[in-house]
Structures are given as C-alpha cells and as structure tokens.
Amino acid sequence: MSYTPGEIEAKWQKIWEEEQAFEPSDSHEQKKKYILSMFPFPSGRLHMGHVRNYAIGDAFARYYRKQDFNVLHPIGWDAFGMPAENAAIKHGKHPREWTYSNIDYMRKELNSLGLSFSKTREFATCDPLYTKHEQKFIIEMFEKGLxxxxxxxxxxxxxxxxxxxxxxxxxxxxxxxxxxxxxxxxxxxxxDIIRYADELLDDLEQLEGKWPSQVIAMQRNWIGKSQGLEFRFELSEESRKKLNGKFDGYEVFTTRPDTLFGITYSALAAEHPITKYMLEHGLLDTRTAEKIKAISNMTEVERAQQGKEGYPLGISVIHPQTGEEIPVWVANFVLASYGGGAVMAVPAHDERDFEFATKYALPIKRVIEGGSELPYTGPGTLRDSGRFSCVDNEEAKTAIINIMEEEGKGRGTTNYKLRNWGISRQRYWGAPIPFVHCPSCGLVPEKRENLPVALPEDVEITGEGNPLENHPTWKYCACPKCGQDAVRETDTLDTFVQSSWYQFRYATNPKRWNEVGIDKADANYWLGVDQYIGGIEHAILHLLYARFFTKVLRDLGHHDIDEPFNRLLTQGMVLMDGAKMSKSKGNTVDPDALVEKYGADTARLFILFAAPPQKELEWNDSAVEGAFRFIKKLYDRKSKVTGSTLPDIDQESLDKASKLARVKVYEALQKSTDVYEKTFAFNTLIAACMEALNALDKQNNGAVWTEGMFIMLNLLEPIIPHTAAELSEMLFNRKNFNAVLEVKEEVFVQESILYVVMIGGKKRTEIEVSPSAAKDEILAAAKEAGSKWLQGMQIVKEIVVPGKLVNLAVKPA
RNA sequence: GCGGACAUGGCGGAAUUGGUAGACGCGCUAGAUUCAGGUUCUAGUGGGAGCAAUCCCGUGGAGGUUCGAGUCCUCUUGUCCGCACCA
Structure with a gap:
C-alpha cells in the first residue's frame, strides 16, 4: 500500500481530537514543560512563517510529552489591532465579525498541520473575558502609581x-x-517602565546563554543606561529679569563630569520650557523665533540630516564651579526627550559640541591632556580645572560628583534612553482604557464590578477620527465615585498590552478564567515558559513589554515569576528568491496548497530540514519533493519490520552492514537529546535519520530493521507526527512512543578501528587495528603502512589520538 | 559612530567543540526501468594533473599558536541585522 498523506493525516487528526490527546494535566506534581510559539494575529490566512513557527514549537511539545513531561502547548489569537478596522472600512464588516471569522478559518488551517495544541485554553485577546481582567490590571497599576x-x-x-x-x-x-x-x-x-529599567537590565544576565545574544544586546542598548552627574545651571541675575523671574535655572545631565571646567556654552532643546516661554512672550527677535519654530516642527531624523543649527537666546547661566557667565543657545541636536532637554557643552571633548562651536565661533577650552587634535574624547589627565588639575579623568569623575553633591549643586545620577511606554491609542478595535473623566473627581477608574468596559457594537468605522469619540452615546456615563455626569475615556490600549500577559493566561486553568485573570498557583507551576519561539522582529517591543508586565504583575501579587521566557529561539524568515515572502511581491507559497499536495508531514519535514531554525529559509520546491520522497521511502520500508517490539539483538552475529546500520540508528538517537536541549538543529537530526535509513537499506536483517524503525519513528514523531503515528500503530501498536529509549553502547564497539595515518600533518593512508591494540602496535602498523612516505625522513614526534588517528611529525633525515 | 551576527562546493547546509572538511538533501552527469514526460533504481559529483596508483590546491584574505586549525589568537576585507546627535 502506498503512502496516502491525505487519508492518514485526516485519520490521526480525528483521533487526536477525540482523545483530547494534548491537554495538560491539572496536577502540579508532575515535572512540566511550557512550550509556546508566539500567537498569531488573525489576519485571514496562515503564511509560511506561521508554519515554521508552529512546526518548531510542536516538535518541542511532542518531544517533551514523550519524555513524560506535563506539557502545556497552547494557542490563541492576538486579535485586536488596526487591520481589523481597515478591513471594516474596506468591506463594511464589523471588526469583530472579521476577526472571529478569520480565527475560524485559521484554526482549521492550523488543525490541518497536525499541531498538538491544547484546545481548551484557546482564546482571543478581544474576548470580553480577557479584556475584563486586563482592565483590572490596568486599574491596579494606576492605583500603584505605575x-x-x-x-x-x-x-x-x-x-x-x-x-x-x-x-x-x-x-x-x-x-x-x-x-x-x-x-x-x-x-x-x-x-512607568523606567521604574523597572534597572531590573529589566540586570535580569538580562539570567538570560545569557538562553536567549540569542543579539536580542539581549538589543534590549541592553534600548534601555540605554548611563551614569553621570545631574546639576543645576543657575541663570544670571540679568537673565532672570529678562525671563520675568519665571525661571531661575535648569537641570542638565552629563556622563562626563570630568570635563566640567571645559564648559563654554550651554544648549537647550527647541521644546525646552525656557525656549518655549521666550517664544510665547516675544523675547526673541522674529527671525530667530521663526527658525526655532521650524526646528520644533521637524522630526528627529530631519534634524539629524539638517546638520548642527542653533541660535543664541541672549541669556546666560553661571558655571557651578568657576562662577563664570556662560551663554545659552538653542540647538537642534539637543533632544527634548533625553536628559531634560538641556546640555552643558564642552566643545574640546565632545564631537557634537565641537562641531557646533566651530560653526558659531564659540570658545573651545581644553581641560584633558591627550591626543593631538580636538575634539579629544579619550582618557587623560585634567588641566585648567581648578583644584582638579593633574587628576586622572576617571578619578575626577567621582571627585567632581562628590564636590557638587557636597556643595548641594548636583548629584550623581542615572539616565536611560528608555522612555515610558505610551499605551493609549485613538482607535476603536482595542481594549477600552477603563477610566472616566469626572468634572469634580478628575480621573476615576471604572468600578471593578462594571468590568469589562465593553466596546459599543453599533459603531461606524470610517477611518476618520476615533469611532469611540464619535459615537453618539457610548462615552456618556456617571462618575463611578460621585455619580454625577461624566465622560468615558475613548482611547483604547495598545495591542502590545494584550500580548504582554497572555503567557500567564494560558497557564491559568480555564475553569477559573471568569474569576481570575491569572491563577497564582498555576502561573507559578507553569511559568517561565521553557521554550519560546518567535520572530526576531519582536526582539525589543513585545519581549521587553512582556518582561516588564511580568515584573509588574508579580509586584501586584498575581504570581512570583521574575522572567516570563526562560529560553528563546528566534526563527529566521521564510524567503523566496532571496526576498521575504509577501503578497505584494507575489512570491508566496500557500500552506494550504502545500498540505493539499504533499501533506502536512512533508511541509513540516521540509521546513525543519531546509535550514537551522534560527536562519533564514530559502524556499525550494524540489527540496520539498526530496522531503516527500523520504517519507514515502520510510513508509514503504514498513514491510521490512519483522517484530512488534524492540528486539534483543545479538551484536556478534551481525554482518558489517547491519552493524553499521545500528551505529547510524543509535547515533541519531544520541543526537536528538542534543538537538532539543542545546542546538535546536532539527536539520541535523533529520539528516541523521536519513543516514540511518540509508544504512538500514544496505542490509537485510529483520531484527535490525525492526529496531531501527522502532527508534526512528520515535525520533521522527515530533516532526512528522501523522506518518509516525500511522506506522507506529501498524507495526508497534504505538508502544514505541512511550518507550524510554536508551543508547546501547555495545553497538558502537567495533571489532576493528580505522585509524587515519597522517605524516607531516597530511593524511596519507588508513590502517585497521584491533580496539585492544596498544599504542606501540598502532604506531608500528602506521609506520609500516606509511613507509613509502617515511623514506628519507626522520620521525620527530609520534601522536596517537585513541580511536582516531596517528600523526607522525617528520623532518628530512 | 556604537552594538550583534556571519563568511565552507553550482545551491541549502554538516563537521562529536583542536583530530579524515564537504555528512544529509537539492541540483547536475551517466546508465537501467519506462519510453511521451514524469516516477523509481544504480553509479558519479570541491578544483586541478594523471590511463591509473597517486599527487597538488582548497573553509573570504594575511599572519600566528600547534604534531595537527573551518574551529583558538592578532590584523584585515566583505555581507547582514539592530540602535543611532542619548550629552
């Protein structure tokens, strides 16, 4: 009977459905594995990236299930978001309808791939039950001042x-x-993610070796911690008067307090309160005012392209140590979003300050020795720096911070590039932010018992404005506190809020989904996720937010977990002709068509075989054929099996080819542990199985075939589950899936060992020696076999690598 | 500029952690089956020389360590990715 993937796959999918084969146990006693592939956005159809993501996750889940772990392998839908609204505008469908019908379709597609998901824990983030708890968390964060x-x-x-x-x-x-x-x-x-910046940064250390180093580096970079001195520039008397006494100074931050004595000017951002005040009160001449406004209207990218630009504000500040008067400028390179939007400028030791000072002929004062040219940003000894002259600049950093602190003029401090996370979106298809604006009570959270604050169904989505804002009645409500007329918040939550805690929701027993968002005991049992799989594009956004939420929800008492994802695998993209598959480029392969033609097992096998999971995968139709061929061959060899259990084999009685076949089979078995625990190189595990099958094919011992198939089907079950289940049922009554397979060392014992003979570092010939041969015997054999290369040579050194090779170092005699 | 990764046949990629480079698959070549193509099977397939045994070269490049380097060290070239006026 030939291989008929359509029938086999339908049969097994039905059996798994009926057996509820992939539901985790509620018990918290058993050892566990939580395997999670990033959940999909229900865009309409599955693409190859999804197939890759879920094929990898499923391999892990099925592998650990066979190792007798309690495995949680859930799936759900990241269902809020703009495409649903865009579709609504285009097709006149309500986003909810569009979303749920997409989910229904994509669920079928996932089913057809034979993925071993828990079905009882599936949810969509737009389900009211999910929104309800999310809104509760948001209110708790508000109450905690976060x-x-x-x-x-x-x-x-x-x-x-x-x-x-x-x-x-x-x-x-x-x-x-x-x-x-x-x-x-x-x-x-x-x-307030900045409140957690240090913990987010420090805990990255725990992930070292378990997350890709690139992702860790990107997160470090993004948090961007830097330490230095924050101090206050006092405005000169005259300048205070000019500003009508509204300001007496401003704060600046520097990582180079050692260059304090080199300050020759100070610069403010166009958005700095003092700049704004001067603009609004006509304290600047018209031309300057217009130039500054022009800067304000530019994005940071445009400003960077423009080159350094600035204008003197006609005010000055006092140097905190020397008492000198320092001119204040406005400059386009000063970012409002970092360090208070104001800087001290030391042109001699900072490239930007130097460029600016050169352009506007501002003074440049060197205070650190070193280098031949300015600006000099390296280490050195201070000069012209009052009592700090002749001090090493690294020591001076601390010393100057100390003095400034003693004198009450500044303090050592830490700054982050990380900004607080803006979570409001002016869109309809999201979770409403559960607050009410009351004329007397201000911002008031909705009462717990009224959650979820649900979206109105009768809504018109036109793409103009915020549909919640425009809805005739929805936003009008009573204040939850005082009862008087109030207005509901019409912003909705960023969809990244939903994906920041879904890993805890899956872990929570669905029986308790109504009363709790996260069940503490469940969460503590299942989390952290033992293997998380997803695209590198989430390296910062989702992965940072989810880490942040994990820590916040821990501090709110919902669980005791510090890090949500213990191990992370970032999969590479699926490419066609070197470009990412996309509908607009027309270079897609439709998973449905692939499954239809070859079956899910071939699709899964190809995708895991064609490249290591972390790398990009170039689509190749003929290589898909190759994967199909392998499964057909495997299926065909069922006739070679002569028994229904793992046979006892007398190693001594086997011929050479059968022995080799056993070696290959057991090598594949050895490999599998490594692959799942360390390397993730499914491609090499599959290659090892192919080698094993090739070697089995070169011999004809029924017991060796039986053993080989028994083991191979076990190894391949996580990858080609339908075919493996079918053959396993036929041949072994599925017993080989529960069996604990052990590597039999005697298989690797050989009656003779092949040694490579190297002479002068080059491979010259081979010798066969008995495993019990002493070093001298091996050397003698090697010298004899290599005699023709040894003529006229003197052996300088003899190296024997046991079981491997002999190397004779020589020189001309 | 800062940070990270990578570089191996025509292609995707292996290499037990310093020990036979190119496993496995695709493609290609030849043959068999079939003969309309496809399928399936067998053999070959890094480059060069040679009838052959065999020899020389070969993991982006140049050095180094070592009996031995794709693997370790130094320098260098190139590609990809992330951040980027962060004071």
Whole structure:
C-alpha cells in the first residue's frame, strides 16, 4: 500500500481530537514543560512563517510529552489591532465579525498541520473575558502609581490616526504603515517602565546563554543606561529679569563630569520650557523665533540630516564651579526627550559640541591632556580645572560628583534612553482604557464590578477620527465615585498590552478564567515558559513589554515569576528568491496548497530540514519533493519490520552492514537529546535519520530493521507526527512512543578501528587495528603502512589520538 | 559612530567543540526501468594533473599558536541585522 498523506493525516487528526490527546494535566506534581510559539494575529490566512513557527514549537511539545513531561502547548489569537478596522472600512464588516471569522478559518488551517495544541485554553485577546481582567490590571497599576496620564509631545501617525510608542517608530516612520511620524502635543496614558529599567537590565544576565545574544544586546542598548552627574545651571541675575523671574535655572545631565571646567556654552532643546516661554512672550527677535519654530516642527531624523543649527537666546547661566557667565543657545541636536532637554557643552571633548562651536565661533577650552587634535574624547589627565588639575579623568569623575553633591549643586545620577511606554491609542478595535473623566473627581477608574468596559457594537468605522469619540452615546456615563455626569475615556490600549500577559493566561486553568485573570498557583507551576519561539522582529517591543508586565504583575501579587521566557529561539524568515515572502511581491507559497499536495508531514519535514531554525529559509520546491520522497521511502520500508517490539539483538552475529546500520540508528538517537536541549538543529537530526535509513537499506536483517524503525519513528514523531503515528500503530501498536529509549553502547564497539595515518600533518593512508591494540602496535602498523612516505625522513614526534588517528611529525633525515 | 551576527562546493547546509572538511538533501552527469514526460533504481559529483596508483590546491584574505586549525589568537576585507546627535 502506498503512502496516502491525505487519508492518514485526516485519520490521526480525528483521533487526536477525540482523545483530547494534548491537554495538560491539572496536577502540579508532575515535572512540566511550557512550550509556546508566539500567537498569531488573525489576519485571514496562515503564511509560511506561521508554519515554521508552529512546526518548531510542536516538535518541542511532542518531544517533551514523550519524555513524560506535563506539557502545556497552547494557542490563541492576538486579535485586536488596526487591520481589523481597515478591513471594516474596506468591506463594511464589523471588526469583530472579521476577526472571529478569520480565527475560524485559521484554526482549521492550523488543525490541518497536525499541531498538538491544547484546545481548551484557546482564546482571543478581544474576548470580553480577557479584556475584563486586563482592565483590572490596568486599574491596579494606576492605583500603584505605575500608570499616569500626561500631556506630552507624542509620535503621531496620520495614516493610522493614532499615537505610537517610541518602540513603534522606526527611522522616523510608523512601524506598521511606514508613514512618516509627526510630533503632536496631546494627552495620553503612560506606564512607568523606567521604574523597572534597572531590573529589566540586570535580569538580562539570567538570560545569557538562553536567549540569542543579539536580542539581549538589543534590549541592553534600548534601555540605554548611563551614569553621570545631574546639576543645576543657575541663570544670571540679568537673565532672570529678562525671563520675568519665571525661571531661575535648569537641570542638565552629563556622563562626563570630568570635563566640567571645559564648559563654554550651554544648549537647550527647541521644546525646552525656557525656549518655549521666550517664544510665547516675544523675547526673541522674529527671525530667530521663526527658525526655532521650524526646528520644533521637524522630526528627529530631519534634524539629524539638517546638520548642527542653533541660535543664541541672549541669556546666560553661571558655571557651578568657576562662577563664570556662560551663554545659552538653542540647538537642534539637543533632544527634548533625553536628559531634560538641556546640555552643558564642552566643545574640546565632545564631537557634537565641537562641531557646533566651530560653526558659531564659540570658545573651545581644553581641560584633558591627550591626543593631538580636538575634539579629544579619550582618557587623560585634567588641566585648567581648578583644584582638579593633574587628576586622572576617571578619578575626577567621582571627585567632581562628590564636590557638587557636597556643595548641594548636583548629584550623581542615572539616565536611560528608555522612555515610558505610551499605551493609549485613538482607535476603536482595542481594549477600552477603563477610566472616566469626572468634572469634580478628575480621573476615576471604572468600578471593578462594571468590568469589562465593553466596546459599543453599533459603531461606524470610517477611518476618520476615533469611532469611540464619535459615537453618539457610548462615552456618556456617571462618575463611578460621585455619580454625577461624566465622560468615558475613548482611547483604547495598545495591542502590545494584550500580548504582554497572555503567557500567564494560558497557564491559568480555564475553569477559573471568569474569576481570575491569572491563577497564582498555576502561573507559578507553569511559568517561565521553557521554550519560546518567535520572530526576531519582536526582539525589543513585545519581549521587553512582556518582561516588564511580568515584573509588574508579580509586584501586584498575581504570581512570583521574575522572567516570563526562560529560553528563546528566534526563527529566521521564510524567503523566496532571496526576498521575504509577501503578497505584494507575489512570491508566496500557500500552506494550504502545500498540505493539499504533499501533506502536512512533508511541509513540516521540509521546513525543519531546509535550514537551522534560527536562519533564514530559502524556499525550494524540489527540496520539498526530496522531503516527500523520504517519507514515502520510510513508509514503504514498513514491510521490512519483522517484530512488534524492540528486539534483543545479538551484536556478534551481525554482518558489517547491519552493524553499521545500528551505529547510524543509535547515533541519531544520541543526537536528538542534543538537538532539543542545546542546538535546536532539527536539520541535523533529520539528516541523521536519513543516514540511518540509508544504512538500514544496505542490509537485510529483520531484527535490525525492526529496531531501527522502532527508534526512528520515535525520533521522527515530533516532526512528522501523522506518518509516525500511522506506522507506529501498524507495526508497534504505538508502544514505541512511550518507550524510554536508551543508547546501547555495545553497538558502537567495533571489532576493528580505522585509524587515519597522517605524516607531516597530511593524511596519507588508513590502517585497521584491533580496539585492544596498544599504542606501540598502532604506531608500528602506521609506520609500516606509511613507509613509502617515511623514506628519507626522520620521525620527530609520534601522536596517537585513541580511536582516531596517528600523526607522525617528520623532518628530512 | 556604537552594538550583534556571519563568511565552507553550482545551491541549502554538516563537521562529536583542536583530530579524515564537504555528512544529509537539492541540483547536475551517466546508465537501467519506462519510453511521451514524469516516477523509481544504480553509479558519479570541491578544483586541478594523471590511463591509473597517486599527487597538488582548497573553509573570504594575511599572519600566528600547534604534531595537527573551518574551529583558538592578532590584523584585515566583505555581507547582514539592530540602535543611532542619548550629552
């Protein structure tokens, strides 16, 4: 009977469904593994990236299940987000309807791949039950002072009609639609992720070796911790008067307190409060005012392209040590978002300050010895720095911070590049932010018993404005505190909020999904995720937010876990002709068509075989054929099996080919532990199985065939589960899936060992010697076999690597 | 500029952690089956010389350590990715 993937796969998918084969046990006693592939956005159809992601995850899940772990391998849907609204605008369908019908379709597609998901824990993040608990967490964060509302300059995407978090701006453009991001002043809700910056940074150490080093590096970089001195520049008397006494100084931050005596000017951002005040009160001449406004309207990217620009503000500050008067400028390179939007400028020892000072002919004062040219940013000894002259600059850093602290003028401090996470979005299809604006009570959270604050169903989505804002009645409500007329918040939560805690939701027993968002005991048992699999594109956004939420929810008492994802595998992209598969490029392969033609097992085998999972995978139709051929061959060899259990084999009685076949089979078995625990190189495990099958084919011993198939089907079950199950049932009554397979060392014992003979570092010939041969015997045999290369040579050194080779170092006699 | 990764046949990729480079698969060549193509099977397949035994060269490049280097060290070239005026 030939291989019929369609029938076999349908049969097994039905059996698994009926057996509820992949539900984890509720018991917390058993050893566990939590295997998680990043959940999909229900865009409509599966693409090859999904297939790769879930094929990898499923291999882990099935492997550990066979090792007798209690395995949690869930799936769900990251269901809120803009594409649902865009589809609504395009097709006139409600986002909810669009989303859930996509989920139904994609669930079928996932089923057809034979993935071993738990079915009882599936949910979509737009389910009211999920929103309810998320809103509760948000309120708890507000009550803890971790969430606040503030009006600031934000990144605005005009095409998406919404605010974006810093992490969602890529090269000045929207991460989703690539539209240029504008700056806009508006109120929004923020989560104080900076409060957790140190922990987020420090705990990266625990992930060393378990997460890709690149991802760890990217997160470190993104948090961007730097230490230095924060101090206050006092405005000169005259300048205070000029500013109508509204300001008496401002704070600056520097990582180079050692260069304090080299300050020759100070620069403010165009958005700095003093700059703004001067603009608003006509304290600047018209031309300068216009130039500054022009800077304000530029994005950071544009400013960088423009080159250094600035204008004197006609005010001055006092140097905190020398008492000198220092001119204050406004400069386009000073970022409002970092270090308070103001800097001290030391042109002699900072490249930017130097460039600016040169352009505007500002004084340059060297205070550190070293280098022949300015600016000099290296180490050295201080000069012209008062009592700190002649001190090493590293020592001076601490010394100057100490003096400034003693004199009450400044303090040693830490700054982060990381900004607080802006979580409000001006869109409909998201979780409403559960607050009410009351004229008397201010910002008030909705009452717990009224959660979830649900989205209105009768809504018109046109793409213009915020549909919640425009809804005729939805936002009008009573204040939860005082009962008077109030207005509901119409912003919804960033969808990254949902994906920040879903790993805890899966872990929570569905029986308790109504009363709790996260069950503490369940979470503590299942988390952290033992293997997380997903794309590198989430290296910062999702993975940082999820780590942050984990720590916050821990501190709110919902669990005791510090890090959500113990091990991370970032899969490479699926490419076609060197480019990422995408509908717009028309270079896609449809998973459904592939499964239809070859079956899910071939699709899974190919995808795991074609490249290591971390690397990009180039699609290759003929290589898919190759994967198909292997499965057919495996299926065909069922006729070679002569027994239904693992046979006892008398190694001595076997011929050479059979012995070799056993070696290959057991090598594959050895390999599998390494692959799942360390290397993730499924491609090499599959190659080892192919080698084993090739070697089995070269011999005809029924017992060796039986043993080989028994073991190989076990090894291949995580990869080609349907075919493996079918053959295993037919041949072994599925007993080989429960069996604990042990490597039999006697298989590797050979009656003669092949030694490579190297002479002068080059491979010359081979010798066969008995395993019991002494070193002298081996050397003698090697010298005899290599005699023709030894003529006229003197042996300088003799090396014998046991079981491997002999190397004779020679020189001309 | 800072940070990270990578470089091996025509292609995807192996190499037990310093020990026979190119496993496995694709492609290609020849033959067999079939003969319309495909399928399937057998043999070959890093480059060069040679009828052959065999020899020389070979893991981006140049050095070094070593009996022995794809693997370790130094320098260098190139590619990819992330961040980027972060004071």
């Amino acid at each position: 969430l606040y509302r503030e009006s600031t300059t934000v990144n605005w995407c005009e095409s998406c009609h919404t605010v974006l978090a810093n992490e969602q701006v890529e090269e000045g453009c929207c991460w989703r639609c690539d539209n240029e991001v504008q700056l806009k002043e508006m109120p929004g809700y923020y989560l």
